[in-house]
Amino acid sequence: MAVDMRRDGRVGCAYFVAIDGALFLEEDVGMGGTELVETLILRVQPTTILIPNRAPQDLAQLLERHALGFSEDETEDSDQNRHFILRYLTSAEFDYEIGKEVLASVDLGSPIPNPVRVIGPEDDSADYIGSSRHHRLMRLAGIINLESHLSVGCAGAVLSDLERRIMIENEGPNAEAFQAKSMAMNTPADTMLVSADTLTSLQILLPEVHPNPRIQSSNRSQHKLNAGLSISGLFQSLASTVMGKSRIRQMLLQPSTNIELITERQRVIAVLLLDQNAELASSMRKLLRKIKHPKTMLRYIRGRVDRNRGQLSPRLGDWMALLRFSMASTQLKEAVSSLSRTDEAPLFSKICEGIDSQAFEAIGNLIVHTLDFKLSGENGHTEINKGVSTTLDKLEQKLATVVQLLPALQQAASSYIPRWAVQHIQHCTIMSQLGFLLAVTRNPETGQGVYNGKELADDNWEIVFATKDVVYYKTRVMLAFDERYGNVHTDIANEEIKVVLQLSGCIKEFEGTIYQAAALFRELDSLLALASAAERYNWAAPLMTPSNIINIVDGRHPLQELIVPSFIPNDCSIIVGRGSGDPEEGDLIMGDAMEDQETPMIILTSPNNSGKSVYMRQVAIIVYLAHIGSYVPATRATIGVTDRILTRIATRETALLLIDEFGRGTTTDAGSALFGAYLTRFLSLDVERPKVLVGTHLHDIFHCGIIRPEDGVAFVHMDFGHDPEREDPEDQDDVIDRAEQLVRGQNRDEDPEEMCTVRTAEEEEALMEAEKMARRLMTLQVPRRGSANVRSIRDMLREAMYPNSVEVSDASSHSDSYMDLDPGLDLNLDLDSHLDFNSDMDSS
Template sequence: MAIDVDKDGRVGCAYYIAMDQTLVLEEDVSMGGVATVDTLLLQVQPTSIIIPNRAPGDLIEFLERDAHRFDNNENWFGGQGAYVLRYISSAQFDYEAGKEALAKADPRPAKPDPIAILAVGEEPVQSLGSAAHNKLMRVGEKISFESYLSVGCAGAVLTDLERRRRAEGLSSDEEEDMAFLFCVKDIRMNTATDTLLVSGDSLVSLQILQSELHPNVQARFSNSSEPKAKEALSVTGLLQALASSAQGKRRLRQIILRPTTDIRLIQERHRSIEVLLRPENQEIAKNMRMLLRKVKNAKTLLLHVKKGFAMVSTQLKRAVHALKGVSEVDVFDKIRNEVDVNRFLYLGDIIMRTIDFRLSKESGHAEIHAGASEYLDGLRREFANVCHILPELKDSVVRETPREAARFIRHCTVMPQIGFLVATELDPETGEGAYHGQNDPDSEWVMCFVSEDMGYYKNRLMLDLDSQYGDLLSRIADEEIEVMMALATEVMEHEGAILHASDLFAELDSMLALALAAEKYNWTAPTMTTSNVIDITGGRHPLQELLVPSYIPNDTTVAGGCGTGGIAINGGRMELAPSMLILTGPNNSGKSVYMRQVALIVYLAHTGSYVPATCATIGVTDRILTRIATRETVVDDESAFLVDLKQAAFSMNFATRRSLLLIDEFGKGTTAESGSALLAAYLTYFLDLGTESPKVLAGTHFHEVFDNEFLRSGKNIAFAHMDARLDPEAEDLEEQITFLYRLVPGRGPSSLGVMCAAVSDVPSNIIRRAEALVALQNENESLLEVCSGLSEEDRLELKQAELIARNFLELQFQGLGHGEDGGASIRELLQAILAPKEEGTSNMMATNCDRF
């Protein structure tokens, strides 16, 4: 992945997907900054990142936070980063160089030049109609050259791929292999058009993504192009677990992370899920999932078409034909009409007649069937004859050997690239064969190598056999390679059809997974509309409901600017829907979960999935922006409050009337006065947008904002709170408050923070002190005066000190005593004053004072 950010915060990005051999460009994002980079990292999960050496400091600091750290020898990882970060020359990110690299990388054949204009005495120029111009025009059909930074990033990626192909002085054969690994077969561009945009903070806050590093450190840092992270409890992990094949999981992840605003595509996916959920199709869908588990990923290893792809493809196509109600459903129509089963059966037959899979499994390498190659069969028969005569060869050698040395001859063998050999017993003193032609001037024995207890020699007979038979084993191995290469060539001629079928099966698998989720978790089909509204009845959080014994569903009704003004609810009655819903109520009562569940329902609806609700009407939403979780790290020098402010600023800069904003406890990182003022100003900003106001869900404990009327009321704002039942007289602290997790209209009277603290086992003396302070606040008492007062213990200590001071001042020193006959000493008097008061102490002091 290559990333570039200019001085105005504009972000460009391009990355290469090795499995698909595809170069992807992202549309430039104005004012995106590090927040957009964070989102791209979460979606793409790159293993290597390159940035220009002139990159902004904040980008470098952000990327270095999660990058691999190497020691001086670069042989051992000193950190546990998610990717390798490299800096390259800024010239490699040049826009013009990027255009030229994209034109060269376009895999489609160039059209002939209709016009060729040459400058006299100069090289051919790029002119209208030239091959270079035609290539640029063809690339321009797929990407937008107005994304200057991303085009430069694409050039940097292509240059890096070329560097990898030419690295380490590869031989011609190796270079061809590397060219296959790093070739570009497709170029595409992701644009913001028809895409629901979600920031990286929102993806994490809503638990759409929740990755964690692989628990095995060796596996985490293995040399693989696949990221070594596993999905924790998240929406992506929940749905991916229901997919049956590797390509299905990858496709489902793409669908989840690229939610669309194209209602036609969303409705198409809904129809697919509806077909798969029909009762008459239940057994067929179950059979499909079992078949898809047998389909290997053709993009990972195309030759996995070998044993199962042909038959499974046939069975899957038959299963699709058997589905009821599939008319005009795109994915099913494509499988029925575009998957050429006969071609796959033909390929499967060729492969099955070429490779013996049973023997291959036993030997650990590909074994060729007899009859696949007449020449190979002849070599094998010849080698079998040679193996048959090896005992006779040993007898011939023994006969030519002196009788006393015959016992040292072990056997005769034949080895690849070495040929025929005689094995003799080793002499431990000399390290040579006990017999190797001694006393036989007519036969010269040449040692080839030594094993543990034998030496291998060539004599005249072995050389004659080499000349007669040649290197049979090497010839057999070469012919097996030729047969496999011919098979590979035959299969690769059908590569396009195989990959197309694999993509269709991945789409089918993803739809089956969404259908299974809808059936398993009782999700329903949402109604998508162009109206700027969200109307949810009986909404549930898709993850939270899996963790509790029972979940209380809640409704939601909001409408953004220029919406319909009202939506059908409560049995068809039209009511005005606000653009902002403000939530209050006790801590831990479910406000944050409620806001997240609304956002997740909207998000899932835009992926084409069913949603966890009784029914839902979802207007097309272009962005989901959140100010919920504060992701802190010791690497950043920003406070939690500053991070919150940046998230708020990002929401204000990018929100439109079709956006959904979630604001949870904004302003809590500073004083109550400043926090409440900022919250009021923040919410007022969105309300003042009028017809351009987005849909906003906000949760807060700043009741003074409403008590002091910092936020004016109106038709576009509504209040609600999470209900709770109080029983202060209950003996058990946990029974004093019961959270009902039910959303009710109106403002909540209190956050009940002290009571929640008591339930959470905060020490009782702290609870009593907090209750006293809350009571004084409710009575408008000055907490400054109360907190400056002394406790009973402090008052007793002060009274004791005052008595000591008064006794000291009452002393009358008429002379100095030195103890014994001279009277009490000054030390004794002071000790008497400072000593704890006991009975008779005052009398002793008075007597001593009189003696001075």
């Protein structure tokens, strides 16, 4: 992947996918900055990143911080964040004109040129209409946007780097992997812009480590469960295929701002959630689990047949996967066509029209007719059915005849050797590549056969190989049979390969059908996962609108509610304006929380741990889920199209800003001043005001009248209640008492993690016993060398460690049995093996 960024924040990017030989260019994005670069890295997951040596310092620092080999301390970031190599290229390699020429020279076939512009006579003759360069540029302009100057330059850098790799490979086995075979343009025009910080803060993709050391210490398994909880993990656990999981990740990384696309996905989910479709939806999930990704499935089927010891390599799994794919495809089409109200969602009609049942039936018949899966499984290599190849059938019949002749061959070999040696001739056999062989009992002293044919003047017995008990010889008789029957095993293997290659050629004609079906099933599986989440967690379909509003009734945090005993829903209403489009009549009738007064900003206050951060995140997650077409955790919601979600300070029209604890780490006066300046700035933007949700403890700005409700600000306070099950109201102060206890412990320099660890009574008792044992061991007086024997020292240690369990005995009565020790103390100690008193000891 190549990335270029200007100092004004404009970003261009191009990347190459080796497995497909595909080159992708991103549209240049203004004001993208390093946030966009982080998002691109998360989405593309490159192995190598190329940047120009004139790249802005903030871009270089970002990439060097996460690249392999640039940090002095490689442990400061996780391996997950260090998955690419960073390389600097000269700025000339990112030049737009050079990149355009390199792209135009890529051989992508010869499509009909798309006339984009007319080149006048004042231009160079090479650019005249009809010139080869003119045709190449017209073809290129029909594929990519030549106005994305930075991305075009990045694409040139990628192709130049690939060319160097091809030269290094020098037509080696990997040279083809670095050749660009296709080219496409990715456009973010209908995509919400989210930064990597947002993805992390909202737990969209990355896990969030639980900050409570008490939970880390007392319940490790629960901690791991909470740490791995994310929106992506929530959905992916409900997907049935690897393709579906990949599609979910793509949807989460590219939330759409296209209301039509979002509504289309919602309609698919609505159809799948109908009661009359429940059984069919469950059946489709089971069928999807039988489907394997075609790229993996067809990798060896596509004409790549390996040899394994002269036989066809047993790649039966790929053929069986393709057979399952064909059968499941037909059954999935039937299931989709049986759904009720499929006319409400285009995806279902695409599946019914795009899945060619006859083609998949033909694929299944070809495989079943050619391959014998039962016999292949028994023999460990690919077996071809009878009747598929006349040549193969004759060769196998020939092999069967030869096998029947082996006893007679053994008799023929025994007829001209000494009588005493006949008993040492064990058998005759035929092996692939080796032909006919005579097996003789091996003499362990000489390593040769007990009889080796040395007495025969007209026959030369040659050792081919030997085992522990048998030596295999090539004799005159064996050579004669080789000439007569040939290497039957090799001939059979070659014919099997020929048959399988013919089958692969037939399957190749259906690759387009297979990939088309896979793409449809990928979309179906991802939306089935979203439907499962909506059904399982009681989510509702949001109403999307071009108006710049958020109205949520009984909203919930989709992750937090899974790990707490009860979750109290909350409403949220933010109105900035009606947006650029004309809102429909139903946009503004969501409930009592919706008012005509514009409220672009909500300022949220409350004590610590009352739920401010959870509330802010839940609002952002609901908005995020709505933009991928998912249902949302709320009773109902109206969500205005939002072009970006920021968890750091920035401004952009229709953006949603989450500001939590602004000014932390500053003095109260400085924090209040900065905080007030930002909020007044946002309110002064008029129609371009972003939607802002703020959580703070800085109350001074409210008392001096800087921020007032009439400015379009809603003041909200998080409420909290006492535990009604507590009999004594004063017991409600347990949290405060515990906090004071921790503060006192910190003042005494006690370990915070140790203070937060709660032990059971059994653990406390075991700890006390261990402490007593350690103190007894520390008081032992070890005698000097020669003053005591080994047994007495062992007895001293046993007495100190287990005074109530082991009786001290003299050396003659010493026993290595520890059956009398306390079974509750599983120390797994073997004193005799760990105490080696024969080695030198420190006299002290």
